[in-house]
């Protein structure tokens with residue numbers, strides 16, 4: 001009897017999916033080869049360790065049309081991929097027609113009321129309020145924090161390299177993740193994650209369990225398809241983020257008390273948290289609720305941690321592959337002062353161009369997901385309300401980038417002919433990354449300091465593939481590129 005019920009459910013489900021695929025409004029859109037019935041491209045996507053290479057291959061195949069679709073069990077049934085930059089600008093520039101989906105909410109409900117997930121006026125309210133914390137003038141407050149943590153990273157690497165005079169193979173991704181986690185901890189919450197015990201450690205534990213749960217491909221696929229799975233016992237505890245919430249509540253309450261008592265430290269006076277608590281809408285005087293502040297702190301962590309760490313990895317990896325570019329970047333940072341660094345010292349055009357080109361080549365955020373709230377047209381094709389879309393690989397559109405598959409940092413140098421609004425690695429328009437300047441500055445400093453002290457090389461191209469396969473940073477690039485790079489003291 002039991003088998004009969006299970007069998008009937010499976011047959012009913014398979015028929016439902018097949019009928020849905022047959023009647024799909026995207027049935028006229030081409031898809032990459034190898035899609036299976038029901039599973040679609042799920043296995044291709046989950047088994048690929050280089051998502052960027054896979055997406056690029058597909059984008060190139062359908063560049064003439066500018067669109068393709070994939071079918072998968074992950075994030076709904078069918079996805080429309082937009083690969084022409086002009087259409088990405090249209091979609092990202094029309095948030096009233098194409099808002100973000102609640103896709104991230106499935107995995108990070110603890111940021112539901114933060115700027116990443118709120119929409120319309122609530123989004124503009126929060127964005128304008130938080131914008132100041134990321135403005136150029138405010139960044140000066142963070143640069144000493146960046147430097148302090150970067151110096152700790154350099155000290156670690158120096159002692160590793162000392163033990164291997166011929167060069168040490170260092171797992172850069174893990175160290176870069178520690179660097180960016182500690183920086184966000186201090187800048188967003190005023191917490192020294194690596195030193196403090198108690199609540200901060202509990203938070204790190206909770207975040208680690210949360211990420212471990214999400215990086216389990218089977219579970220994340222299941223949640224993408226059946227969001228209610230996140231409420232199941234054993235899953236809920238990690239995905240719901242109760243541990244993180246407890247920490248955030250305490251942090252916000254403590255900070256409010258300190259503001260009232262006038263007992264803020266100098267660095268607390270200038271960090272995100274104080275900014276978010278004290279920020280008021282210029283016209284209405286409205287402030288953010290405690291829940292909104294907590295959810296934004298969490299959004300900064302999710303938005304800024306792995307993304308920036310992977311960017312540092314990708315840059316150093318590219319430098320290791322292009323020794324002549326590495327030498328040019330090193331020349332530019334030669335005169336960077338040893339201590340007491342200022343934002344103006346990091347005005348480094350070639351290094352900045354190199355970082356942007358690395359991000360164009362390997363965009364570390366692959367989740368610009370949107371859903372249409374109206375019927376719409378792209379070129380000659382019409383699509384209905386409710387179409388789920390991914391905007392991802394437009395960074396390789398040949399109409400915007402000459403020789404898109406070549407790594408050419410000069411295209412981002414001041415005075416180059418590149419069209420404005422061609423670069424999508426930080427998003428576009430009103431939902432563009434809030435932490436863009438913050439992330440670029442942090443990466444510039446970390447890469448510049450590493451360049452001053454070490455040379456980087458990759459002896460074996462496929463070095464440590466298995467290690468990279470085991471670690472798939474969620475939300476950031478899933479890369480098969482080696483995270484082990486050989487560092488030599490200069």
Ligand code: HEM
Nearest residue numbers: 115303304307308311365368425426427431433434435439
């Ligand atoms: C290299 C590092 C980073 C990359 C590549 C990156 C990329 C992106 C992208 C592509 C988006 C837009 C997503 C969309 O349109 O759906 C975004 C949004 C956002 N990012 Fe970043 N990000 C980085 C670092 C950071 C940092 C350091 C922070 C904060 C400390 C941050 C905070 C945010 C926030 C709050 C949003 C939402 C903005 C909004 O909705 O208006 N990001 N980021």
